[in-house]
Amino acid sequence: MLDDVLEGLAGRQKTLPSRLLYDARGSDLFEDITALPEYYPTRTETAILTAAAPDLSRRIGEGAVLVEYGAGASVKTRILLDALEALAGYVPIDVSEDMLAKTKPLLQQDYPELPIHPVVGNFLVPPPLPDIDPRARRVGFFPGSTIGNLDDADIETFLAGAAEELGPDGLLVLGVDLKKSPDILIPAYDDAQGVTADFNRNLLVRINRELGADFDLDAFRHEARWNEADSRMEMHLVSLADQSVTIGGKRFDFAAGETIHTENSRKFDLDELDAVLAAGAWSREATYTDPGQLFSVLLLGR
Ligand code: AVJ
Numbered sequence: 001m002l003d004d005v006l007e008g009l010a011g012r013q014k015t016l017p018s019r020l021l022y023d024a025r026g027s028d029l030f031e032d033i034t035a036l037p038e039y040y041p042t043r044t045e046t047a048i049l050t051a052a053a054p055d056l057s058r059r060i061g062e063g064a065v066l067v068e069y070g071a072g073a074s075v076k077t078r079i080l081l082d083a084l085e086a087l088a089g090y091v092p093i094d095v096s097e098d099m100l101a102k103t104k105p106l107l108q109q110d111y112p113e114l115p116i117h118p119v120v121g122n123f124l125v126p127p128p129l130p131d132i133d134p135r136a137r138r139v140g141f142f143p144g145s146t147i148g149n150l151d152d153a154d155i156e157t158f159l160a161g162a163a164e165e166l167g168p169d170g171l172l173v174l175g176v177d178l179k180k181s182p183d184i185l186i187p188a189y190d191d192a193q194g195v196t197a198d199f200n201r202n203l204l205v206r207i208n209r210e211l212g213a214d215f216d217l218d219a220f221r222h223e224a225r226w227n228e229a230d231s232r233m234e235m236h237l238v239s240l241a242d243q244s245v246t247i248g249g250k251r252f253d254f255a256a257g258e259t260i261h262t263e264n265s266r267k268f269d270l271d272e273l274d275a276v277l278a279a280g281a282w283s284r285e286a287t288y289t290d291p292g293q294l295f296s297v298l299l300l301g302r
Pocket residue numbers: 033041144145146148149188189196235263264265
């Protein structure tokens with residue numbers, strides 16, 4: 001983590017890795033974000049999945065193994081677990097062993113017959129799957145438009161890795177946030193209650209605590225920017241003054257107005273996405289969306 005932070009702050013545009021946003025406090029703040037009136041993705045995707053579940057179930061068929069990339073608390077997963085017939089197993093993959101250990105008994109209580117095989121790992125480098133029934137169809141699940149946090153190279157790495165792991169008759173249920181007006185996007189990433197601002201600034205709280213840095217939390221403000229050229233929302237932390245910060249014995253100078261770029265959240269155009277999917281060996285078999293075309297759930301096949 002120290003190396004990643006030092007490297008990110010050494011560049012001309014300072015950056016910090018967005019995965020560092022999710023410590024225990026950051027994960028709680030993200031949970032709060034998902035309930036905000038301005039943050040449409042979670043509730044929209046949940047509604048789409050609920051409506052699509054019978055059709056997904058029909059297309060997927062009986063006896064599949066469900067593999068979730070970045071499972072977290074497996075909240076949206078329950079929609080699929082309720083709809084899919086005679087699942088041969090559920091494999092939640094997550095970097096947080098704690099989260100996997102906490103979630104398993106809760107799921108097992110509600111799905112007593114379901115074989116649950118948690119795997120600790122980074123979904124970008126899909127870890128080997130536990131050997132369940134080798135003949136069972138494998139279905140990946142990657143909701144939340146988390147794919148939008150990845151750059152092109154990582155998207156291709158992920159899609160190709162999932163294709164390899166899920167096999168020739170594998171399927172992938174993918175949630176993607178769609179391109180839309182900045183009038184909707186900016187409030188979604190800069191809410192009136194300031195929860196997203198706390199989520200972003202918590203990155204500095206974490207670096208202070210875990211790496212002994214001396215960021216002055218009141219000297220940075222949250223900013224949500226729409227980057228039209230790259231079709232993405234960006235989170236930045238803007239330095240409010242000329243200041244310097246020391247981390248791991250290294251000093252970093254900030255000019256007033258200079259930013260640390262902390263997250264990209266890409267917004268997809270489905271026609272453009274098709275080319276990216278094809279490069280990763282996938283194609284769209286079904287497309288589900290909401291009436292406002294805010295978000296989309298895709299069923300991908302090979
Ligand atoms: C969990 C990565 C999908 O990009 O919308 C929410 C994270 N950042 N508000 C997103 C997030 C600011 C979220 N993802």
